[in-house]
Amino acid sequence: MLTRIDHIGIACRDLDATVEFYRATYGFEVFHTEVNEEQGVREAMLRINGTDDGGASYLQLLEPTREDSAVGKWLAKNGEGVHHIAFGTADVDGDAEAIRGKGVRVLYEEPRIGSMGSRITFLHPKDCHGVLTELVTSAETPPAH
Amino acid sequence: MLTRIDHIGIACRDLDATVEFYRATYGFEVFHTEVNEEQGVREAMLRINGTDDGGASYLQLLEPTREDSAVGKWLAKNGEGVHHIAFGTADVDGDAEAIRGKGVRVLYEEPRIGSMGSRITFLHPKDCHGVLTELVTSAETPPAH
Numbered sequence: 001m002l003t004r005i006d007h008i009g010i011a012c013r014d015l016d017a018t019v020e021f022y023r024a025t026y027g028f029e030v031f032h033t034e035v036n037e038e039q040g041v042r043e044a045m046l047r048i049n050g051t052d053d054g055g056a057s058y059l060q061l062l063e064p065t066r067e068d069s070a071v072g073k074w075l076a077k078n079g080e081g082v083h084h085i086a087f088g089t090a091d092v093d094g095d096a097e098a099i100r101g102k103g104v105r106v107l108y109e110e111p112r113i114g115s116m117g118s119r120i121t122f123l124h125p126k127d128c129h130g131v132l133t134e135l136v137t138s139a140e141t142p143p144a145h
Numbered sequence: 146m147l148t149r150i151d152h153i154g155i156a157c158r159d160l161d162a163t164v165e166f167y168r169a170t171y172g173f174e175v176f177h178t179e180v181n182e183e184q185g186v187r188e189a190m191l192r193i194n195g196t197d198d199g200g201a202s203y204l205q206l207l208e209p210t211r212e213d214s215a216v217g218k219w220l221a222k223n224g225e226g227v228h229h230i231a232f233g234t235a236d237v238d239g240d241a242e243a244i245r246g247k248g249v250r251v252l253y254e255e256p257r258i259g260s261m262g263s264r265i266t267f268l269h270p271k272d273c274h275g276v277l278t279e280l281v282t283s284a285e286t287p288p289a290h
Contacts (some may be wrong), residue, residue, distance in 0.1 A: 022274070
């Protein structure tokens with residue numbers, strides 16, 4: 001069961017400049033940064049608010065570490081902007097299976113590691129009215145089963 | 146001060162079909178629907194979670210009511226997908242003025258009426274690293290001044 005907007009993933013060319021834009025314009029501060037070599041991104045998480053399922057909503061700023069990564073290719077085609085949206089769940093495995101059973105393409109056979117040790121998967125944007133959609137179970141969320 | 150992700154605005158060609166996708170796939174239900182003639186959209190708000198500032202986060206599904214509306218033109222160029230993101234604030238007037246003072250273009254001289262009687266304005270995407278960004282003060286939020 002999806003219980004929150006976990007984050008909005010935003011592709012950018014220069015992570016440091018984009019972090020500075022969000023700080024200077026809105027006062028948003030960096031909560032966490034990391035490099036995810038598998039995804040080919042350097043990223044910053046900006047925590048915006050807490051949510052009533054005990055989690056939080058973030059902006060996830062993504063700079064590709066290589067041009068042939070998924071975000072690198074997307075950026076070359078689309079320019080900077082919203083790359084994906086993510087919903088939080090206590091059970092990414094169960095939800096991904098249920099959604100796969102409804103005929104929506106799930107991009108990973110098994111969830112992979114996302115930001116801050118979370119477990120994530122993605123749904124095909126062509127099956128989701130044009131929206132690349134991620135499902136996330138946070139590392140700190142107890143498993144639902 | 147921006148205190149939550151208020152909503153993610155998603156442009157779609159067929160509102161009823163898109164509402165049904167979100168219901169059937171994730172169990173998200175329609176919280177509110179309306180037509181905003183000024184914006185040229187028919188829309189549905191799906192409430193996803195409550196937020197720790199006393200508000201909530203929504204998906205806002207937007208179908209243009211005419212091809213020459215902002216969303217209609219965007220859809221013709223980009224296809225279905227994420228159209229904008231919105232941050233909630235208790236004081237859209239004060240925040241818009243402060244952000245204008247930092248050199249970011251604010252698209253309306255004064256806030257206009259958005260979903261559910263809220264007061265809204267938009268920031269120019271070219272000044273926001275490619276992200277069309279909305280500021281929202283909900284109708285039920287007491288003014289900050």
